Amino acid sequence: MSGHSYDAEAYWKANLRLIFGSLIVWALVSYGFAILLRPMLAGIPIGGTDLGFWFAQQGSILTFIALIFHYAWRMNKIDEKFGVHEE
Amino acid sequence: MSQFAINIMFVGGSFLLYIAIAIWAKAGSTSDFYVAGGGVHPITNGAAIGADWMSAASFISMAGLIAAGGYANSTFLMGWTGGYVLLAMLLAPYLRKFGKFTVPEFIGDRFYSKNARLVAVICLIVASVTYVIGQMAGAGVAFSRFLEVDSTVGLMIAAVVVFIYAVMGGMKGITYTQVAQYCVLIIAYTIPAVFISLQLTGNPLPPLGLFSTHVDSGMPILDKLNQVITDLGFNEYTADIDNKLNMVLFTLSLMIGTAGLPHVIIRFFTVPKVADARWSAGWALVFIALLYLTAPAVASMARLNLMTTIYPDGTAAEPIQYDERPNWIKEWEVTGLIQFTDKNEDGRIQLYNDSEAFAPTAEARGWNGNELVVNRDILVLANPEIANLPGWVIGLIAAGGLAAALSTAAGLLLAISSAVSHDLIKGSINPAITEKGELLAARISMAVAIVVATYLGANPPGFAAQVVALAFGIAAASLFPALMMGIFSKRVNNKGAIAGMLTGLAFTLVYIFVYKGWLFIPGTNNLADTPENWVLGISPLSIGAVGAIVNFAVAFIVSNATEEPPVEIQELVESVRYPRGAGQAQDH
Numbered sequence: 001m002s003g004h005s006y007d008a009e010a011y012w013k014a015n016l017r018l019i020f021g022s023l024i025v026w027a028l029v030s031y032g033f034a035i036l037l038r039p040m041l042a043g044i045p046i047g048g049t050d051l052g053f054w055f056a057q058q059g060s061i062l063t064f065i066a067l068i069f070h071y072a073w074r075m076n077k078i079d080e081k082f083g084v085h086e087e
Numbered sequence: 088m089s090q091f092a093i094n095i096m097f098v099g100g101s102f103l104l105y106i107a108i109a110i111w112a113k114a115g116s117t118s119d120f121y122v123a124g125g126g127v128h129p130i131t132n133g134a135a136i137g138a139d140w141m142s143a144a145s146f147i148s149m150a151g152l153i154a155a156g157g158y159a160n161s162t163f164l165m166g167w168t169g170g171y172v173l174l175a176m177l178l179a180p181y182l183r184k185f186g187k188f189t190v191p192e193f194i195g196d197r198f199y200s201k202n203a204r205l206v207a208v209i210c211l212i213v214a215s216v217t218y219v220i221g222q223m224a225g226a227g228v229a230f231s232r233f234l235e236v237d238s239t240v241g242l243m244i245a246a247v248v249v250f251i252y253a254v255m256g257g258m259k260g261i262t263y264t265q266v267a268q269y270c271v272l273i274i275a276y277t278i279p280a281v282f283i284s285l286q287l288t289g290n291p292l293p294p295l296g297l298f299s300t301h302v303d304s305g306m307p308i309l310d311k312l313n314q315v316i317t318d319l320g321f322n323e324y325t326a327d328i329d330n331k332l333n334m335v336l337f338t339l340s341l342m343i344g345t346a347g348l349p350h351v352i353i354r355f356f357t358v359p360k361v362a363d364a365r366w367s368a369g370w371a372l373v374f375i376a377l378l379y380l381t382a383p384a385v386a387s388m389a390r391l392n393l394m395t396t397i398y399p400d401g402t403a404a405e406p407i408q409y410d411e412r413p414n415w416i417k418e419w420e421v422t423g424l425i426q427f428t429d430k431n432e433d434g435r436i437q438l439y440n441d442s443e444a445f446a447p448t449a450e451a452r453g454w455n456g457n458e459l460v461v462n463r464d465i466l467v468l469a470n471p472e473i474a475n476l477p478g479w480v481i482g483l484i485a486a487g488g489l490a491a492a493l494s495t496a497a498g499l500l501l502a503i504s505s506a507v508s509h510d511l512i513k514g515s516i517n518p519a520i521t522e523k524g525e526l527l528a529a530r531i532s533m534a535v536a537i538v539v540a541t542y543l544g545a546n547p548p549g550f551a552a553q554v555v556a557l558a559f560g561i562a563a564a565s566l567f568p569a570l571m572m573g574i575f576s577k578r579v580n581n582k583g584a585i586a587g588m589l590t591g592l593a594f595t596l597v598y599i600f601v602y603k604g605w606l607f608i609p610g611t612n613n614l615a616d617t618p619e620n621w622v623l624g625i626s627p628l629s630i631g632a633v634g635a636i637v638n639f640a641v642a643f644i645v646s647n648a649t650e651e652p653p654v655e656i657q658e659l660v661e662s663v664r665y666p667r668g669a670g671q672a673q674d675h
Contacts, residue, residue, distance in 0.1 A: 035335055046298055047298025047299060049298075060169065061165070064168050065373055067172050068176075068369040068372055071175060072366050084666055084667045085667065086361060086362070
């Protein structure tokens with residue numbers, strides 16, 4: 001990466017931003033909606049229980065899958081943009 | 088054909104398949120043995136990770152725990168899937184770029200210290216061996232139930248099968264046998280669930296069935312379940328809980344442990360490119376989610392089925408006569424995992440919650456205590472029998488449960504053997520060892536690990552859940568922070584990393600041993616393992632998350648008080664952050 005140190009830094013920052021955003025969603029659906037914020041979602045009924053229960057048993061898992069594929073797709077774009085991808 | 092013959096056919100047939108694949112893919116060079124030549128497609132790799140990851144704990148035990156605990160045990164579902172987000176973003180791509188064989192090798196190089204590598208080897212071996220003990224014990228129990236043999240004999244059969252394909256095939260054997268095992272275990276898990284979901288809700292997809300209407304009562308199935316079990320004095324299935332701190336920490340501990348377990352991380356060395364490491368994590372979670380989205384449905388439906396079997400005319404009417412109990416209860420009674428005592432001597436099976444709040448109701452009904460004790464770990468295995476499904480489904484679930492236990496055991500054995508031969512012997516004791524000698528050492532250490540795990544699996548140092556929790560706690564508190572700091576911080580140095588790993592490990596082990604007994608020896612615990620005794624209500628199962636925080640904190644403090652890492656190490660950290668150039672790393 002010598003000679004491209006400015007780009008290298010920008011690339012790493014773009015990665016960190018993407019990770020940070022993803023982990024906020026990651027924590028929000030699991031620790032937030034499914035556990036700590038469940039009382040707030042108790043008013044939203046779903047199939048005999050509430051939305052918090054759904055997030056604890058299904059919603060968080062589905063969100064995790066979406067997060068990883070989104071990250072992989074975005075990072076591959078970022079790799080190309082900064083020219084650090086593998087041929 | 089008898090059920091025994093059907094079980095033999097399914098279990099035997101699946102094993103022949105695994106062994107045939109292992110022989111077909113017999114390893115050649117050392118790099119083949121460890122990482123399957125570096126050329127595994129992300130989807131194939133994802134399925135192999137799925138089989139590796141989903142052990143006897145996921146397949147046999149988890150739904151039973153959710154059935155018993157309801158909402159509170161959703162921690163297992165979130166914890167054992169959310170770790171893949173951490174893996175995909177914080178570890179896998181960079182470790183693939185680094186391009187070495189093993190986890191301790193990365194830690195040793197990044198922290199420029201043989202001692203760091205040795206500490207990592209110790210953490211890895213302790214975490215992996217304890218995990219394998221649980222798997223071997225689980226496999227032994229499943230064998231003994233379905234092949235109707237003694238549990239020790241079941242364990243021996245399991246050991247021989249794992250030995251053959253792990254030692255002979257190496258990872259290439261394991262990668263493809265594990266794809267086959269994934270197929271067997273996911274089919275085995277979902278087919279009975281689809282049948283049961285159809286029976287109860289008319290919806291063929293179990294995850295949707297969980298939130299659908301119960302056909303017999305016209306109520307949402309979770310409402311029906313809540314009603315039935317609260318009538319019998321149990322807590323509501325979907326009820327919220329008070330101790331949220333412990334729930335958060337337990338989930339976090341399982342997530343970090345997932346990302347720190349060496350046998351999963353090693354899988355990401357086997358993909359051709361850095362981009363593929365990211366995709367592999369996504370595919371792995373898709374394959375895992377197929378089971379994890381089915382499990383909560385299995386849990387609630389099996390619990391409802393169990394209750395309606397015992398109370399066929401509703402909870403207000405009397406339960407069934409013991410003499411008219413279904414066949415599956417008789418069969419499980421033989422194993423001792425279902426026990427009946429007719430406390431009020433009326434010949435009926437009273438199944439309810441012996442709580443103080445329910446005591447007046449029980450007394451009014453002439454009940455003298457709960458009479459049926461059902462072990463949680465049998466729920467998934469007994470599920471097809473409870474729902475009266477055909478014999479071939481029961482044979483299938485036997486094969487699936489064994490696939491889950493054996494595939495994880497094999498993956499862990501590989502991680503252990505490569506740590507011993509590559510990191511311990513080649514990395515420190517005898518660097519001049521030949522490739523042939525290294526391969527031999529890998530196979531010998533695998534064989535030794537199998538013997539140790541089989542011996543301890545026959546006399547496990549506690550319940551399987553305790554053993555598995557220790558493995559997760561150790562991985563979470565020791566390896567994950569070191570790996571993550573090695574990539575995301577240029578400032579953390581050798582002294583910081585070693586101090587962090589050792590304090591994280593020691594803190595976690597001590598907290599667990601205080602409540603569970605030293606080295607899990609019964610009676611040596613200092614405090615009773617009850618919520619009143621836990622510090623801030625944190626259970627020993629959740630302490631790994633705190634251990635990880637301790638590890639991070641110590642590493643930062645010690646690193647900042649000592650010198651910066653050398654320039655070449657900072658350049659190494661820089662280089663693992665950029666994918667370009669990873670292509671060469673696979674050709675050792």
